[in-house]
Amino acid sequence: MVERLADKYQVTPNQISLGTGSVAVLTQLIQASATIGDEVIFAWRSFEAYPIVTKVAGATAIKVPVTENKEHDLKAMLNAITDKTKTILVCSPNNPTGPIVKKTDFLNFLKEVPKDILVVLDEAYTEFINDPEAINGAIDVINESNVAILRTFSKAYGLAGLRVGFTIAQEPVIDYLKKVALPFGVSSLAQAAAIAALECEAELLQTVNALVLERDRTHKELTQQGWDLPASQGNFIWFDLKEKSEEFAKKCEEAGIVVRLFLNEGVRATIAETVANKRLIEVASQFRL
Numbered sequence: 001m002v003e004r005l006a007d008k009y010q011v012t013p014n015q016i017s018l019g020t021g022s023v024a025v026l027t028q029l030i031q032a033s034a035t036i037g038d039e040v041i042f043a044w045r046s047f048e049a050y051p052i053v054t055k056v057a058g059a060t061a062i063k064v065p066v067t068e069n070k071e072h073d074l075k076a077m078l079n080a081i082t083d084k085t086k087t088i089l090v091c092s093p094n095n096p097t098g099p100i101v102k103k104t105d106f107l108n109f110l111k112e113v114p115k116d117i118l119v120v121l122d123e124a125y126t127e128f129i130n131d132p133e134a135i136n137g138a139i140d141v142i143n144e145s146n147v148a149i150l151r152t153f154s155k156a157y158g159l160a161g162l163r164v165g166f167t168i169a170q171e172p173v174i175d176y177l178k179k180v181a182l183p184f185g186v187s188s189l190a191q192a193a194a195i196a197a198l199e200c201e202a203e204l205l206q207t208v209n210a211l212v213l214e215r216d217r218t219h220k221e222l223t224q225q226g227w228d229l230p231a232s233q234g235n236f237i238w239f240d241l242k243e244k245s246e247e248f249a250k251k252c253e254e255a256g257i258v259v260r261l262f263l264n265e266g267v268r269a270t271i272a273e274t275v276a277n278k279r280l281i282e283v284a285s286q287f288r289l
Contacts, residue, residue, distance in 0.1 A: 098232025
C-alpha cells in the first residue's frame with residue numbers, strides 16, 4: 001500500500017505513513033509535534049476533531065476565527081504564532097464551511113511560518129475541488145520540509161468504514177511520526193480495498209465529478225433563493241444559521257433529510273442524490289430566517 005501511494009505521488013516510501021483514517025494520522029502528527037505547554041493553531045469553525053486531538057496531546061488549542069466568508073484567515077493565523085506554537089492545521093476545503101485555501105495565499109503564508117513549526121495541510125475533501133486556484137499539497141508543497149499533507153480514502157473513495165488515511169511528508173517528519181504511530185493499524189483488507197480503489201480511480205472520479213456538478217447546481221439554486229452561502233468546494237454546503245440552526249435541522253429531519261447540526265453555529269448538508277438535494281432546496285425555500 002505504501003509503495004502504491006509512493007508511486008502515485010512520486011515520492012519515496014519513506015515519505016508516506018498510513019493510519020486508520022485521516023483522524024488517526026492527524027492525532028499522531030500532533031502527538032509527534034506538540035505536548036504540554038505547546039500550542040496548536042487552527043481556524044474555527046473547522047474540523048471538530050482538531051480541538052479534541054490537541055487536548056489529547058496535552059497541548060493548548062488556539063482557535064483563529066474564520067473570515068465573514070468562512071475562509072481561513074491566514075494573516076490572523078500568522079499573528080497568532082508564539083514561541084509556544086508547534087503545529088498549525090490548515091483545512092482545504094474547510095470542513096464544515098466549504099471554502100478552499102488558495103495556492104498563492106498558502107505559499108505566501110508558508111514563507112512566513114518558522115521552519116520549526118509543522119504545518120499540516122488537511123486535504124480530506126480535495127478530490128471534490130474544481131477551483132483551479134486551490135492549493136494542491138501533492139503538487140505545490142510536497143517538497144517542503146515542515147509540511148505534512150493529510151489525505152484519506154473515506155470521502156471520495158467511499159471507504160469510510162475501512163479506515164484508511166495517510167500523510168505525505170519529508171522523511172524526518174515521517175520518522176517522528178513513526179515513534180507515536182500504531183503499528184499494523186490498517187488491516188490487510190482495508191489496504192486491499194484502497195489499492196483496488198486506486199486501480200479504479202478514473203471510474204470513481206467520474207462519480208465525484210457528477211457529485212460536484214450536483215453540488216454546484218444545488219448551491220446555485222439556494223443562492224437564487226436568497227441564501228448567502230460560502231463557496232463550497234467539498235461535498236457539502238454550509239448554512240450559517242447561528243441560533244436558528246436547530247430549527248432548520250428539524251425541518252430537514254421532518255422532510256427525511258439527514259444533516260449535521262452544529263448547535264447555534266450552522267448546519268452542514270451533504271450533497272447526495274438529486275432527489276434528496278431537491279428536497280433540501282424545497283425545505284430551504286420554505287424556511288424563514
